[in-house]
Amino acid sequence: MNEHHYPAPHPQVATAIVEGQAVIVMADSGNMSVLNELGTRIWQLSDGSHCVEEIVQTIVAEYEVDVAQARVDVGAFLEQLLALQALVLHEAPQPAG
Amino acid sequence: MSFENMPVTRFELSLEIAALPIRLIFYGADALMQSRWSEMYQAFSSPNHADAPLVEALVEPGEPFLPFQPPTWRIETSTQDGRVDILSHLEKGWFDLNAGQGFLALRPNGNPENYLRVVYAWRCLAHEALLLHASGVIRNGRGYVFFGHSGSGKTTLARLSSDALILSDDLVILKCEDADDRPTVRVFGVPFRGDLPEAPRANASAPLCGLFSLVKDDHHQLEKMERHEAVGRLASCVPFVMSQPQNAQRVLKLCDEITRRVAVQSLHFRRDPAFWSVLDE
Numbered sequence: 001m002n003e004h005h006y007p008a009p010h011p012q013v014a015t016a017i018v019e020g021q022a023v024i025v026m027a028d029s030g031n032m033s034v035l036n037e038l039g040t041r042i043w044q045l046s047d048g049s050h051c052v053e054e055i056v057q058t059i060v061a062e063y064e065v066d067v068a069q070a071r072v073d074v075g076a077f078l079e080q081l082l083a084l085q086a087l088v089l090h091e092a093p094q095p096a097g
Numbered sequence: 098m099s100f101e102n103m104p105v106t107r108f109e110l111s112l113e114i115a116a117l118p119i120r121l122i123f124y125g126a127d128a129l130m131q132s133r134w135s136e137m138y139q140a141f142s143s144p145n146h147a148d149a150p151l152v153e154a155l156v157e158p159g160e161p162f163l164p165f166q167p168p169t170w171r172i173e174t175s176t177q178d179g180r181v182d183i184l185s186h187l188e189k190g191w192f193d194l195n196a197g198q199g200f201l202a203l204r205p206n207g208n209p210e211n212y213l214r215v216v217y218a219w220r221c222l223a224h225e226a227l228l229l230h231a232s233g234v235i236r237n238g239r240g241y242v243f244f245g246h247s248g249s250g251k252t253t254l255a256r257l258s259s260d261a262l263i264l265s266d267d268l269v270i271l272k273c274e275d276a277d278d279r280p281t282v283r284v285f286g287v288p289f290r291g292d293l294p295e296a297p298r299a300n301a302s303a304p305l306c307g308l309f310s311l312v313k314d315d316h317h318q319l320e321k322m323e324r325h326e327a328v329g330r331l332a333s334c335v336p337f338v339m340s341q342p343q344n345a346q347r348v349l350k351l352c353d354e355i356t357r358r359v360a361v362q363s364l365h366f367r368r369d370p371a372f373w374s375v376l377d378e
Contacts, residue, residue: 018356023328
C-alpha cells in the first residue's frame, strides 16, 4: 500500500454505523469487528474516492494530530483492515455507490 | 419435480414455525421414520396451509452425500437468485425462496432437521425475522434469550431453567412487532434442538424482555453492553445467511432494530440456577 492507493470496502463486507461506531461483517468468514470513533472515521473515508494521503490529511484536520503520526496510525489501521479482507486497494478513484 | 406417481410410501408433514408454514411430502419413508418425525414436529403441526411452500423429499439408500469427518458435522450452503442449495452428510436439497418450493434427498438414517434449519434461516430473513444461535425460555410470560457460540453455555442455562418453558437450547426466532403501538420483539420457539434433545419442542412465543450474551464465570453478574457491540455480537450468532454481503447487511439492519427495542447485556454465570436472581432484580 502507498499514499496514492484508494482503499474501498471489500465486496464481501457489510457495515452498519451504530451510535457512531462502525460494525463491519466479513460475509465470507462471518468475522465481525467493531471500530472505535477514529477507526469509524477512517472507514467512512475509505470509500474508494479518497486516496490514503487524502485520508491522512482529513484525519490531521479533524483530530488536530501530527501529520507524521497520522501517516503511521492511518497506515497501520488500513493494513489491519486489508489483512482482515475488509478493504481492497484501487489504483484510481472509484465511482460513488 | 414430482414423485406423485412413484410406487413408494407417501407421508406428509405440515408445519408452522414462527407463523411461517411449510409442507413436506416424503416419499420412501418407512413407518419408523414417519413415527419419529411426526413425534419430533408434533407441536408445530399445522394442517391448514394448502398454499404453504412445498418441499418434496425422497428417502433412498446410498452413500453419504458428504463423507463424514468427525467430530465436525458439516452443513454446506450456497445461494443464487433466490435458490438455496444445502448439502450435508445425509441430506442434500434446495429451496427456492421465490417459488416457495424445494426438494430434499435423504439417506435412510438422515432427517429433515438440518434442511429445515437452513430453510428457516433464509425464510426468516425474507420476512424481516432472524433465526439466532441462542437458547430461549419463557418465564412468567416473558421471553429470555441467551446467545453465544458453541460452548458458551446456551444448553447449560436451558438445563438450569427448570421452572421455565424451554423454547430451544440451540436456535430461536426473533421478530420485531408493534404490540399496542409499542415497538417490541417477540421470541418464537423452534422444533430444533442442540444438546438437550429431551426438552419438549415447545411451539410458543412471548414478548422478549432481554437478550443476554453468555460469559462463563465463577459468579453471577449482569453487565451493560454498548449497542454497537451488541449488534456485532448478535449478528455473529446468525447462522447460514451471512455469506452474501447484501444479506449480511440486512442482518445488521435487523440487529440494529432489535437492539433499539430490547436491552442486550452480558450475563456472567456459573453452573447453578441462581443466575435467575440477577435477571429477576
